[in-house]
Amino acid sequence: MKYPIREIFSSVQGEGLLVGSPCTFIRLAGCNVGCSFCDTPDALTTNGAMRLFVPDILFAIPEHTNHIVITGGEPTLQDLRPLTEELNKKGYFTQLETSGFNSLQGATFSHVTWSPKVAVNYEASPDVVSAAREIKLVIDQPVEPSLVDYIYHLLGLTDAPILLMPEGKMGETKFIPVVMEYLDIFARFPTRVRFGTRLHTILGVR
Numbered sequence: 001m002k003y004p005i006r007e008i009f010s011s012v013q014g015e016g017l018l019v020g021s022p023c024t025f026i027r028l029a030g031c032n033v034g035c036s037f038c039d040t041p042d043a044l045t046t047n048g049a050m051r052l053f054v055p056d057i058l059f060a061i062p063e064h065t066n067h068i069v070i071t072g073g074e075p076t077l078q079d080l081r082p083l084t085e086e087l088n089k090k091g092y093f094t095q096l097e098t099s100g101f102n103s104l105q106g107a108t109f110s111h112v113t114w115s116p117k118v119a120v121n122y123e124a125s126p127d128v129v130s131a132a133r134e135i136k137l138v139i140d141q142p143v144e145p146s147l148v149d150y151i152y153h154l155l156g157l158t159d160a161p162i163l164l165m166p167e168g169k170m171g172e173t174k175f176i177p178v179v180m181e182y183l184d185i186f187a188r189f190p191t192r193v194r195f196g197t198r199l200h201t202i203l204g205v206r
């Protein structure tokens with residue numbers, strides 16, 4: 001099968017538990033979520049995307065890379081099994097970044113980053129919830145009781161750390177105080193509810 005690919009590029013992981021890890025991003029095109037704060041609008045549709053077979057994708061990965069981040073768009077709109085089977089076979093550390101809205105369809109990863117989205121009422125496929133090694137939540141509103149309740153719900157749902165990331169494509173600081181308020185509310189869970197950075201915006205890299 002051919003995958004709609006928006007771009008393949010090397011950088012460092014800027015977000016989540018694996019922040020700072022050198023990696024290559026495979027950004028798939030297409031998304032069925034529709035967040036108001038989307039920071040990858042060019043990946044929302046498959047219009048104009050490259051259509052690549054798995055060997056073409058493997059060929060585009062630089063030799064020095066070991067950590068592959070499969071991101072989007074919403075990558076789980078595609079059947080990721082053929083791609084991840086090859087990546088896993090070759091020994092890559094594979095990370096998926098997903099809203100969790102769609103099933104993984106049997107694809108397996110070294111690390112799943114689940115970012116529940118308010119645009120779909122935080123709906124998530126059970127296989128994503130059980131595979132998640134971390135949860136990223138973007139904070140783009142003042143503290144909301146419904147989100148406090150949802151974070152408590154997540155704490156009971158999985159053991160994965162919850163990283164609260166202030167919205168800000170270019171490193172804006174407006175929502176940092178809101179994240180600090182959430183950290184106060186969840187101070188009883190210091191290793192579970194944490195501040196989520198965006199290292200790439202600090203470094204000025206992609």
Ligand code: SF4
Nearest residue numbers: 031033034035038073
């Ligand atoms: S899930 Fe990701 S790609 Fe899709 S709209 Fe939300 S932020 Fe954008």
